[in-house]
Amino acid sequence: MHFPKEPAGQDRQQPEAAPNIGTRWSLRTTFRIAAVLLFAYGLGPAIAYRLLKRAEDDLAKAFQRDLTFLVELPPLQGYVRETDLYTAQFLATGDRAWLNHRDKTLERTAECLGSVLKAATGASIERGMIVELERMLKTHIAEQDEWIRRKSSGRLTATQAAVFLSKQRPLDRLVEMVLQIRRMNVQDLNQRNLAVRRSSIAAFWILISAIAVSAVLLILIFMKFLIDPITRLADYARGWDFDRPWDLRLGPAAPEIQALHARMGQMAQRLADRYKKEAGLVSLKSSLISIISHEFNNALSVIQGITHVLEETEGEPYDGQRRGYYEMIKANTRALALEVSAILNMGRLESGRLAFRYSAVDPVEIVEESLRKLRILHERKKLKISIDTTEPSLRVRADREALMLVSTNLLTNAIKYTPLDGRIWITFTPSGERLDRVRAVFEDSGIGMSPEDVRRALSGYYRTADGKKMARGFGIGLSLTRSILAQHGSDLKIETEQNKGSAFSFELPRWDEERDRENGAGDRRSPTAAG
Amino acid sequence: MNLPSSAQKARLLVIDDNREFLSAMDAFFGREFEIAGFDSGAAFLRNPKLFRPDIIVLDVDMPERDGFSVCRAIRRRKALSRVPVLFLSALEERTEWERWRDAGGDAFLKKPFDLPELRETIRAMLDSRRIRIDPRTGAG
Numbered sequence A: 001m002h003f004p005k006e007p008a009g010q011d012r013q014q015p016e017a018a019p020n021i022g023t024r025w026s027l028r029t030t031f032r033i034a035a036v037l038l039f040a041y042g043l044g045p046a047i048a049y050r051l052l053k054r055a056e057d058d059l060a061k062a063f064q065r066d067l068t069f070l071v072e073l074p075p076l077q078g079y080v081r082e083t084d085l086y087t088a089q090f091l092a093t094g095d096r097a098w099l100n101h102r103d104k105t106l107e108r109t110a111e112c113l114g115s116v117l118k119a120a121t122g123a124s125i126e127r128g129m130i131v132e133l134e135r136m137l138k139t140h141i142a143e144q145d146e147w148i149r150r151k152s153s154g155r156l157t158a159t160q161a162a163v164f165l166s167k168q169r170p171l172d173r174l175v176e177m178v179l180q181i182r183r184m185n186v187q188d189l190n191q192r193n194l195a196v197r198r199s200s201i202a203a204f205w206i207l208i209s210a211i212a213v214s215a216v217l218l219i220l221i222f223m224k225f226l227i228d229p230i231t232r233l234a235d236y237a238r239g240w241d242f243d244r245p246w247d248l249r250l251g252p253a254a255p256e257i258q259a260l261h262a263r264m265g266q267m268a269q270r271l272a273d274r275y276k277k278e279a280g281l282v283s284l285k286s287s288l289i290s291i292i293s294h295e296f297n298n299a300l301s302v303i304q305g306i307t308h309v310l311e312e313t314e315g316e317p318y319d320g321q322r323r324g325y326y327e328m329i330k331a332n333t334r335a336l337a338l339e340v341s342a343i344l345n346m347g348r349l350e351s352g353r354l355a356f357r358y359s360a361v362d363p364v365e366i367v368e369e370s371l372r373k374l375r376i377l378h379e380r381k382k383l384k385i386s387i388d389t390t391e392p393s394l395r396v397r398a399d400r401e402a403l404m405l406v407s408t409n410l411l412t413n414a415i416k417y418t419p420l421d422g423r424i425w426i427t428f429t430p431s432g433e434r435l436d437r438v439r440a441v442f443e444d445s446g447i448g449m450s451p452e453d454v455r456r457a458l459s460g461y462y463r464t465a466d467g468k469k470m471a472r473g474f475g476i477g478l479s480l481t482r483s484i485l486a487q488h489g490s491d492l493k494i495e496t497e498q499n500k501g502s503a504f505s506f507e508l509p510r511w512d513e514e515r516d517r518e519n520g521a522g523d524r525r526s527p528t529a530a531g
Numbered sequence B: 001m002n003l004p005s006s007a008q009k010a011r012l013l014v015i016d017d018n019r020e021f022l023s024a025m026d027a028f029f030g031r032e033f034e035i036a037g038f039d040s041g042a043a044f045l046r047n048p049k050l051f052r053p054d055i056i057v058l059d060v061d062m063p064e065r066d067g068f069s070v071c072r073a074i075r076r077r078k079a080l081s082r083v084p085v086l087f088l089s090a091l092e093e094r095t096e097w098e099r100w101r102d103a104g105g106d107a108f109l110k111k112p113f114d115l116p117e118l119r120e121t122i123r124a125m126l127d128s129r130r131i132r133i134d135p136r137t138g139a140g
Helices: A008-013 A027-093 A097-119 A125-152 A158-167 A170-239 A255-312 A321-351 A363-373 A375-380 A400-416 A451-459 A465-470 A476-487 A513-519 B019-029 B041-045 B067-076 B093-102 B115-139
Strands: A356-361 A384-389 A396-399 A423-431 A437-444 A493-497 A501-509 B011-015 B034-038 B055-059 B085-089 B107-110
Touching (some): A027 A097, A027 A125, A027 A158, A027 A170, A027 A255, A097 A125, A125 A170, A170 A255, A255 A321, A255 B019, A321 A375, A321 A400, A321 A476, A321 B019, A356 A363, A356 A400, A356 A513, A363 A375, A363 A423, A375 A400, A396 A400, A396 A501, A400 A476, A400 A501, B019 B034, B019 B115, B034 B041, B041 B067, B055 B115, B067 B093, B085 B115, B107 B115
Parallel strands (some): A384 A423, B011 B034, B011 B055, B055 B085, B085 B107
Antiparallel strands (some): A356 A396, A423 A437, A437 A501
């Protein structure tokens, strides 16, 4: 209606902004991004926890292994020594009971070695050393086994046995290796401890930076595309006033906020339009009040003054002047009454309280009746008035009272603006292609109107500057006339020439006995407010 | 020279765009004063020598040139600079006070007025004019 189509109206006012990601991101997208960032924010602690957990697991495993080493290695030393002892006893005595003891000890040795090997997983140095240890042990035992076989088959002399026993020194190296492994374990333990600490510090920093980055990004996104535009919008709305156009340049913002901005712009436009209309109406009414008070005060001054003069001259001989005084009072009172009735009818018509009943009306009769009402006005000006019609019994379809108002107003207007001894013609002629309408013309030899006067007279309450010089009057009569004619589906036309006269004309449908009697007569309806 | 004597009627000039009002003023004061009515300031100022008023009654609300402006034009003419001017207006006197004083007016009456009040005001203004001018003419 009076609004530019859609947000496009606002967009047009703003120069094309450089394409901005933010302007394409809907709120939904923005919230999705926010959710992803929140997920990232959660991922940081998860990674940190996992790092820490692995470091702790590693530490626990290492501890377990070191414990195994510490627990299992010393007995292994003892078993080897025991094995050596049993072997030596057998070689010395040949008693096979020692071999039984030796086998049991070997079993335990194997068990112990197995658990140490199991603890030393992976390709660590410890494992290499333990494998070496196992190999050395196997060689050592195999050597002993060879000696035991010789002894069992009786091929071993006592001297040979003594030599073997003196050579038997695997223990020293073994002990040394075990000690080395334990040293390494302690070192390793420290390193692992350090690694765990480093992991925990790293986890802490990962956590902090994940939080910081997510928070900063979230704040930036929300500031740029949500909070900033909303703040700008709110600030602008706070400073906006009815007489200012809505020309805020929002900048990058979510489409939803841009739509809100466009809607607010439309609303502002609507408010401004309404305000302008109301302000115009207020100034129109105040100028109307000023015109009315001016006219009323003039008429009342005359009436009051003349009454005084009559009072003062009472009892004096009647010299014809007193008659003039009475006529002045009557004319001014009549004019006031007509003006009041025009104002009241205008008010009724505008508020929709003037109901119309259409019937067959004789326009000539109406004009004659209005002239009777206005006699005091036109007789004082000595105007010549004629009514002409081409058909003696012309009937129009109209509301009788309303047509009377139209006729009275147009005649009052003509009388007002026609100087002394002027002329007024009223004519009714059939018109339209099928002659089914009646054209009414109210013409006078008055002061006429300028084109600007006509335009303004038809637009509302108005009275020409020249008209004010000649006689009192209201523009309200013309407004009322136009409104009534509009209700009858007609319009008032003005033809005029300054200082020559004016002709006001309108057309009404001719009364059609068959058609109008059925559906026209008695049709009383309340018109909508005149506009 | 234009000084009204008791034997001579004082001259009252009325300027009002409403002709009905001009004839009413004639009815009000025709017996007492010599009256001339004009429907605009311009109509009078076109040939001011035709009528030398002792007092001027001016309507304020007139089209084209309002009463204040007409009063200023009258005051610029040497012969008329001292003639008392009474303003008549439908406007409130209080709000217009400064304007009519500035324009060179001597009194202000609100329409609709009471005829005795208007008559009294006009008489008082004529009297004060006589008092003001008498000593000077006596001296000259």
